[in-house]
Amino acid sequence: MHVSVDKKSERKAAYIFILPAVVLLAAFLLYPALQTVRYAFTDYNIMRPDRIKFCGLNNFIELFQDKDFWIAVKNTLHFTVLVVPFQTVLALALALLISSRRKGVSIFRAAYFSPQVTSMVVVAILWTVLYNSNPSSGLLNALLVKLGMEPCGFLNDPKTAMNSIIFMSAWQGAGYQMMIFLAGLQGIPKDQYEAASIDGAGKWKSFLYVTLPGLKNVISYVIMITVIQAMKLFTQPYVMTKGGPQNATRTLVYYVYEQGFQKRNFGYACCVAAVFFVIVISLSIGMKKIIKAE
Amino acid sequence: MKRKVMAAVLAVMAVSGLCAGCGQTKERVNEAGESVITVWSPTDEPAIEEWWVEKIEQFNEEHKGSIHLQREAIVRADSYAYEDKINAAITSNDLPDILFVDGPTVSVYAANEITLPIDDFFTQDDWDDFLDSSKQQNTYDGKIYAVGATESSVALYYNADMLHEAGIRIPTSKEDAWTWSEFYDAAKKLTKDDVVGTNIIMDKGEGLPYVLEQFWISNGTDLISADGSQADGYINSPEGVEAAEFLNSLIQEGCANIDPIQKEFHNGRAATMLGGSWEVATLENDYPDLNWGVTYFPIADDGGVLTSPTGDWSASVTKNAQDLDAVKEVMNFLFSKDNVTTYAQAISKPPTRASSYDVLTEYNEYPRSLFKEQLMETGHPRPRTPSYSVLSAEFSEAMLNIFTGVDAKEALDAAAAATDKDYNKYYAE
Numbered sequence: 001m002h003v004s005v006d007k008k009s010e011r012k013a014a015y016i017f018i019l020p021a022v023v024l025l026a027a028f029l030l031y032p033a034l035q036t037v038r039y040a041f042t043d044y045n046i047m048r049p050d051r052i053k054f055c056g057l058n059n060f061i062e063l064f065q066d067k068d069f070w071i072a073v074k075n076t077l078h079f080t081v082l083v084v085p086f087q088t089v090l091a092l093a094l095a096l097l098i099s100s101r102r103k104g105v106s107i108f109r110a111a112y113f114s115p116q117v118t119s120m121v122v123v124a125i126l127w128t129v130l131y132n133s134n135p136s137s138g139l140l141n142a143l144l145v146k147l148g149m150e151p152c153g154f155l156n157d158p159k160t161a162m163n164s165i166i167f168m169s170a171w172q173g174a175g176y177q178m179m180i181f182l183a184g185l186q187g188i189p190k191d192q193y194e195a196a197s198i199d200g201a202g203k204w205k206s207f208l209y210v211t212l213p214g215l216k217n218v219i220s221y222v223i224m225i226t227v228i229q230a231m232k233l234f235t236q237p238y239v240m241t242k243g244g245p246q247n248a249t250r251t252l253v254y255y256v257y258e259q260g261f262q263k264r265n266f267g268y269a270c271c272v273a274a275v276f277f278v279i280v281i282s283l284s285i286g287m288k289k290i291i292k293a294e
Numbered sequence: 295m296k297r298k299v300m301a302a303v304l305a306v307m308a309v310s311g312l313c314a315g316c317g318q319t320k321e322r323v324n325e326a327g328e329s330v331i332t333v334w335s336p337t338d339e340p341a342i343e344e345w346w347v348e349k350i351e352q353f354n355e356e357h358k359g360s361i362h363l364q365r366e367a368i369v370r371a372d373s374y375a376y377e378d379k380i381n382a383a384i385t386s387n388d389l390p391d392i393l394f395v396d397g398p399t400v401s402v403y404a405a406n407e408i409t410l411p412i413d414d415f416f417t418q419d420d421w422d423d424f425l426d427s428s429k430q431q432n433t434y435d436g437k438i439y440a441v442g443a444t445e446s447s448v449a450l451y452y453n454a455d456m457l458h459e460a461g462i463r464i465p466t467s468k469e470d471a472w473t474w475s476e477f478y479d480a481a482k483k484l485t486k487d488d489v490v491g492t493n494i495i496m497d498k499g500e501g502l503p504y505v506l507e508q509f510w511i512s513n514g515t516d517l518i519s520a521d522g523s524q525a526d527g528y529i530n531s532p533e534g535v536e537a538a539e540f541l542n543s544l545i546q547e548g549c550a551n552i553d554p555i556q557k558e559f560h561n562g563r564a565a566t567m568l569g570g571s572w573e574v575a576t577l578e579n580d581y582p583d584l585n586w587g588v589t590y591f592p593i594a595d596d597g598g599v600l601t602s603p604t605g606d607w608s609a610s611v612t613k614n615a616q617d618l619d620a621v622k623e624v625m626n627f628l629f630s631k632d633n634v635t636t637y638a639q640a641i642s643k644p645p646t647r648a649s650s651y652d653v654l655t656e657y658n659e660y661p662r663s664l665f666k667e668q669l670m671e672t673g674h675p676r677p678r679t680p681s682y683s684v685l686s687a688e689f690s691e692a693m694l695n696i697f698t699g700v701d702a703k704e705a706l707d708a709a710a711a712a713t714d715k716d717y718n719k720y721y722a723e
Contacts (some may be wrong), residue, residue: 023629045720046381047406136488136563156552184569240497243692245698261378263684263716 040274046260052267059271069272071247072255073279077252078162079169080230085171091155092260096211098178099185109182115267116175123241124195127168131240155241165236165249171196171245173229177222186242195233220291227287231280252276303614314721322391322616328362329617334380335394336370336607341640342437343367352628354698361620366390374499377683384408391615392624395440396500397431397605398676398686401522403720404434405680409610411437415622416629423631427604428646431675441625443634443641447571447665447673448505449495449602450477450592454585456484468600468672471590474509474540481549484565491549493558494541502690503676504603505568508591509537511674512598517689518713522679523722525713529689530706537594538693538702540650545697552697561583571665575642588661590668604673606643644669684716685709 042056047057063069094112098105115123131154132138141151154164188211194207212219234253236244243250243258256276260269322330326638337343346365353363370376377399383389395403403409421429421438425445432440450472457464462480465471472480481491495503503517510516513533518525528534544550551558559567560581567573568591577586591602609628615621627633635653638645644657644665651657657666679685695705 043719045406047386047402047408048720049385049387113547132555134551134555136554153698155600158698242691244694246695246700259685261381262374262687264381277312 015203019108022212035276037274039267039270041271042267044265044270046264046266055267059268063270063271063275068247068250069255072250072252075162075247076231076233076248076251079233080227082163083166083170083173083230084223084226086166087226088172088177090170091174091222092181092215092219094174094178095181095206106130112178113175116126116170117202118172120172120235123168124170124236127164128155128240131164131168133157148200156197156245158244158246161245161248162240165233165240169230171234173226175260177226180218180222181215184215188214202268224284224287224291228284231276232281257294298455301549314692322613324362325360326362328357328360330362330364331392331615332390332619332629333363333365333392333609334368334390334625335395335600335609336376337367339641342637344491345637345640349628349633352359353624357623361617363624364485368424373565374564379596387614389612389614391612391621392609393612394607395610396441396607398503398678398682400432400440400608400610401678402680402682403610404437404439407613409439409612410615411439412441412625413438415611415625416441420629422527423647423649425646425648425669427669427673427675428606428608431605431678432608434678439624440608440610441629442606442646443629443637444606444641445604445669445673446606447602447604447642447668448568449571449588449590449668451559451569451573451586451588453559453562453565453569454587456489457587460484464587468590468667469599472592473598474592474643475595477592478540478549481544481566482547484557485547485549488563490551490554490558490564491566492544493548493554493564493569494544494568495552495554496568498694499690500686501688502523502693504605505675506541508601508603508674509594509642510534511540511601512592512594513537514594514599516677518679518681522677522681524684525717525719526707526710528710529685529692529713530703530710534706535702538623538696538706541693542696548683550672552694559586570660571644574641574665588664590664591672601674602668602672603676604669605675606646631681679717680721681717685713688712 038228039052040059041054041056042052042059043050069102077293094216097122098109098112116288129137130139133141133151133153133156135141135151138151138154140154144151153160155161165185192214193206194212232253233251234257237251238257241249243254252272256272259265259272322332324330335346346367350363353361357363361475366377366382368376380389380393380395391409393409394404395409400409423439428439428442428445432438432442434562452464457480460480460483462483463476477492485491494505495501507517507556510529510533513536515528515531515533515537517529517534519528545552553707555563556560557568558564560573560577562584569588574588577584590600593600609625611618611621611625631647631649634645634647635650638650639654644662645651645654651666656662676682692705692709696702
């Protein structure tokens, strides 16, 4: 009897404790999300909040015929498919490099992590200067010319713009994943490595058969968060290319911003956002299933 | 028990915090009973920031007990950050009383009834004193929706040493301005290893339509019809395509950079530049060693229209303003003869009041006289259309696409279609 009263009041207290979080989430996440879905069926122009008309599936019909939308889908996938393996491998390599307990390793750890603590806007502006297509002002092109090569358009060439952003994003983001890998590496028992070396495994073999299996959970977590982050790509194209040249770096989130705020088609932007939400959710569920199955 | 109380307190705090955010529109009156008038304008150079501080102090001193003026400076950068802030305020019905907007967007806000007509804010004598170019840009559907203190113009700056060395003719009157062919030949001739012949990209945002629209006008067309309702047949007309191809030839032949470095002309890395009137002050103050001059905006071959850009930021009154009498008082103060003059002087831009030129005598002398002459005689404001935001963004995108290899006609067709779609969706009768 005594026990159950205690439990009851404890449960009550628990509900009251989560109430603030629930209220805040409902107000700032759930409510806006539902509003977005509602506006997706209207012709809401941001300049005329008092003249919103319901327009059925018009936005969705328009969306599926919208060339720019499909280009944005393609660009977002292009970015995700390339940046995720590149950044993950880079982060793992860095983590392996600095996981040893040699002297001075902490300097490198700080150095590899430092792009991560710098704001993406700052990093993007710096790289815009590095990537400048003119060899007399762009550092990378100056280097290319010095080495006797042709200068590269980087952000000004539709063929290289997205890849330039991928490279710079992986450089900026890898530090964070590196830290997660480092924590994972420390969780692998030392005796497994000893056992492997007694069995005659070299460095490569012990990496393949001890380190990788030991990091399995960490790797799937890292891939998952990198995919979700990659799908949300916005800052780099906003700062560096404005979605150009020739649509080469227009991503889905950038397209939502452009339609909603620049062109003020808020209803249409909400429609893109709703479809984007469905894409990301199904990707996450799909990935979870694959990871579980393994 | 303690835990419960704490949880309850937290919950109440969270909920009450939310409610505070979504109350009714606040009365714009402060504790002293003064009507609070808020101005939004972009952050500016130190001289202008000082001007604001001084003038606001003066106004508040003079109107103690009745009106309190305050200004919020909003970072604009070269993107659309300022517009984003306005968009957010429109949705939450929280616009300031007085809102500074860029010239061509006056029509956008007016057409959507975000701003109010201000014809009766000034006396006829005052209106007569304001330049036509400025009034024209600020008029929509026959009514005036904004008033500005300064104007702007763009002309062709040149590096005098480089032009002399190359033996290139410098025009002395506006009829005698370089034609496109002359402009092209000069740029070609002046392009050397480390120096490009010209600089045509002011920035990759509004700078593109601001400067480059003139090539359409000079070639006998424009970006959109005069009533602002149709872009197809204008921006992508044969004359328009020709203008785009001409500009692209400068980029493709390496006579101009698509990514100019900062202050390319100022640092002797570009021989000429299509630059704004405000560059005069920068060049005089910060680059005393550069031997430069400025001449008229180039015109199309075979009798092109004489033209030059105009337009600057101006103040409009929003629908959220409550005390219109106080707003009127503020507007009359900010745009009085004296204040227009001192503002123009601080920002080194041509003033919008004819009477200010009596005080600012530097505009009677070269190089400033050239900008004044262009302003009064060849100025063309940017298009007045409620779809300007779309037109401007689409035009910029089209030009950058053309510069990176897309067919001019194809890129301009796309811009025309997107602009017309926006107009027909929201504004067509």
